[in-house]
Amino acid sequence: MKMINLTIDGIQVQVPQGHTILQAAQSIGIDIPILCYDQRLRPDGACRMCIVEVEKARTLVCSCSTPAGEGMVVYTESPRVVEARKEILRLIWANHPYNCLTCEKAGNCKLQDYSYRYDILDEDIKAFEGARREFPVDDSNDFFTYDPSKCILCGKCVRICSNLSVVDAIGKSGRGFATHITPPFEQVLDKSLCVSCGNCVSNCPTGALTVKKDVKYREWEVDKVATTCTYCGVGCQLDLVVKDDKVVGVEPVDGPANDGLLCVKGKFGYKFINHPDRLQKPLIKKDGQFEEVTWDEALTFVVDKIKESKEKYGADAVAGLSSARCTNEENYLFQKLMRAVVGTNNVDHCARL
DSSP states (O other), X not given: OOEEEEEETTEEEEEETTOBHHHHHHXXXXXXXXXXXXXXXXXOOOSOTTEEEETTOSSOEETTTSBOOTTOEEESSOHHHHHHHHHHHHHHHTTSOSOTTTOTTTTXXXXXXXXXXXXXXXXXXXXXXXXOOOOOOBOOSSSEEEOGGGOOOOOHHHHIIIIISOOOOOEXXXXXXXXXXXXXXXXXXXXXXXXXXXXXXXXXXXXXXXXXXXXXXXXXXXXXXXXXXXXXXXXXEEEEEEETTEEEEEEEOOOTTTTTOOOHHHHHTTGGGGOTTSOOXXXXXXXXXXXXXXXXXXXXXHHHHHHHHHHHHOGGGOOEEEOTTSOXXXXXXXXXXXXXXXXXXXXXXXXXO
């Protein structure tokens, strides 16, 4: 593979031919701001926040869509670049509400982060006074809310819905100032093709798409626990969002099976975890009543009963029923346990989820 040599902020870097300036910068740890870019999608260059200065180039270029060239000299934070990014942020704020204090996305909003990074002040936010786009909030979906007033038209949700989720439930409507994101024919989400997978919500850089929460929380108030989705055998990776020892949300993780995507069950079907009727410890019936016991006691009890039944009636008197809430790997181990250790082929699985 042919390699390209270029210089970014005084650092020599070598990347395969075809890599963009953004990819080259990321390979050496340089953080170029991005709003519309997603590594899983073809670069769109809609937000322009990733612009950089290239020596001898006539204008600033989008690093997400400009291929790295041999001998390029790139500046990612030159005065010219910084001022251009500040102007882009001013233009975004010209059509964005100023309610960061009460916005659900506070602490996890790229617009907020970049405004802080580039010292956007009150006079910057109000630099371009004039008409603002006004569209009603779409609260029809059971799991999330869409507020068009907070949309920056990066188009990321549209491309994820079309190219990754392959649903095509939303698109851009109108032209110029009237452009907005909507389902076809200006329908509400509940009446559209939307399957409520929430992938648009997980990737929205602002508060335009937000999850309907049972428990309010800010990004800095929660812990995240990596795990595997239990709804089917695909093995999607996700983070459980935990506050005060309770699961309050789910975020997709870029795992080999799901590439950062989830379905409606994986994204929103977590509330059973906190249900008061959910068993959290093993039970053994003693004197006609179920009592909580330790895992060691429960497992010892199971082993003793299996041995007793096997010795008295033979291995085929024992059967194993596994759960669809286990991972593929756990179910593989379970059937191995039944066949190789217990010695029976009586294994079934409740794959009905």
